[in-house]
Amino acid sequence: MRCPVQTDNAEVLLDYCARKLSADAATALDRHIQSCGECRSFAAAQRLVWDALDAWEEAPVSSSFDTRLYARIREYENTPWWRQLALRRLFWKPLMPLAAACVAGLVLLVNIDSPRDQAPLPAVEAVDLDQVERTMDDLEMLRQLSVVPDTQRL
Amino acid sequence: MGAIAGALERDAELMLRVREGDAASFTLLLERHRGPVIHFIFRMVQNHDIAEELAQEVFLRVYRSRASYEVTAKFTTWLFRIATHLALNWIRDGRNEKTQESLDGAQHDGVGRQVADTAPTVEQHLLREVRLREVRAAIDLLPAKQRAAVLMHKYQEMEYSQIAKVLSCSESAVKSLLFRAYETLRSRLAHMA
Ligand SMILES: [Zn+2]
Numbered sequence: 001m002r003c004p005v006q007t008d009n010a011e012v013l014l015d016y017c018a019r020k021l022s023a024d025a026a027t028a029l030d031r032h033i034q035s036c037g038e039c040r041s042f043a044a045a046q047r048l049v050w051d052a053l054d055a056w057e058e059a060p061v062s063s064s065f066d067t068r069l070y071a072r073i074r075e076y077e078n079t080p081w082w083r084q085l086a087l088r089r090l091f092w093k094p095l096m097p098l099a100a101a102c103v104a105g106l107v108l109l110v111n112i113d114s115p116r117d118q119a120p121l122p123a124v125e126a127v128d129l130d131q132v133e134r135t136m137d138d139l140e141m142l143r144q145l146s147v148v149p150d151t152q153r154l
Numbered sequence: 155m156g157a158i159a160g161a162l163e164r165d166a167e168l169m170l171r172v173r174e175g176d177a178a179s180f181t182l183l184l185e186r187h188r189g190p191v192i193h194f195i196f197r198m199v200q201n202h203d204i205a206e207e208l209a210q211e212v213f214l215r216v217y218r219s220r221a222s223y224e225v226t227a228k229f230t231t232w233l234f235r236i237a238t239h240l241a242l243n244w245i246r247d248g249r250n251e252k253t254q255e256s257l258d259g260a261q262h263d264g265v266g267r268q269v270a271d272t273a274p275t276v277e278q279h280l281l282r283e284v285r286l287r288e289v290r291a292a293i294d295l296l297p298a299k300q301r302a303a304v305l306m307h308k309y310q311e312m313e314y315s316q317i318a319k320v321l322s323c324s325e326s327a328v329k330s331l332l333f334r335a336y337e338t339l340r341s342r343l344a345h346m347a
Contacts, residue, residue, distance in 0.1 A: 011314075011329050014336060018307075045340040052343050053308050055285045056293075058193045062206055065192075066184065069210050084218075122196055 001034045008022055013039060017046040165229035172220045180220075184213060187230070190310060191237050197239040197305050200294055207239045227319065234310070234320045238302050245298045285346060292342040298336035307332055 004012040015021050016029050033039050074147065165186070171179035191212055196205035215236050274282070293301060299321065305313045306320060314332075318325045 010333060014332060045344060046336060048347050049336060049339045049343050050308070052285065052346050053293075053339075055282065056197065056289050056309075058189065059196060059202060061189060061192055065188065065206060065210070069184070069213055072210060072214055076214065076218065105238055 001028050003032065003036055003039060004029075005036075005042055010042065013042050013046060017043055017050050166225045169220070169223050169229055170225070172217075174224050180217065183216075183229075187233055188213070191233060194234065194305055194310060195237055195241050195308065197293065198238075198298070198301060199244055200290060204244065208244060208345055209237070211240055212237045224310075228316065231316055231319045232307065234312075242302065273335075288343065288346065292339055296335050296338060297340070300331050300338075303328055303331040304335045305341070330337050 002009075004010055012021070012025075012029065016026060019026075021029065029039075033043055165183065167181050168179040172183065188209070192205055192209045195208045195212075196202055199205055199208070212233065218235065293304070296304065302321065303317055306317045307314075312320070314325045314328045317332075318328045321328065321331075323331075
């Protein structure tokens, strides 16, 4: 077999150490490793990491997790429909271009009204932009999750 | 393979029932996926309380989105994309600066449970704690996206293709993320041999 390290195919060694290779592929790689020092040391180091990560076991989940979640769901169910839409942020989607235009207009007005030597207000603007960016992130995620099938994206 | 396909169909079927208003199906989905989601987020943010809080948000978003759910992706891909998105946002916003649990604290890592189960010696217990602390520190130093890829690959046993879908990138990008992440881990954990 061709050396995985030499041929930029080291993921085979990752799969080998994760014990994800088929029996045939693993046997072929076993044979190669016996004669290739580079792959042998790569596999030894990778297996060490793989086994070391096993030390991080799963922690117990709080017994109140479900109770807290159902309380939040009930709270969500009891909120008026227009608040639910806002929480799901779907409400904002059609309004985003309008909101962006308002922000742009506001920034323009502030710039026109302010004397040239007056310090601008970067902190306020930065926070707003950050919030807009975060909302856009969430919208993008919802769009990807809810509407676009995987096959169209990949 | 049949069992895996069956499990996938089961998740999708349950979610479709949730869409129709069946609360019991939501409970079943929660029981099946609550643990993996919390453990994944905990390993991302390294704080148990934050992990549970973010996991609550994940399941709340699943519930809120039930009406628009379509079987276009594996349920777990959808679930882990929400979980990853929330964890990455939390890390990006720098909210972990003061809330990260001490790496000395092992009460949330199953170490205490191990002691009760197998009663190792004090030395073995201390050695396990030291190793765990080093593993946690090494993972924590990885860039967030590499960390997510490694955690899904190692602990969720996801295929490259599924990790790619969760992270919205190509399979080759996932392989590259994993290759760099494991390279870093090999150098950071080499002394544990
Ligand atoms: Zn080789």
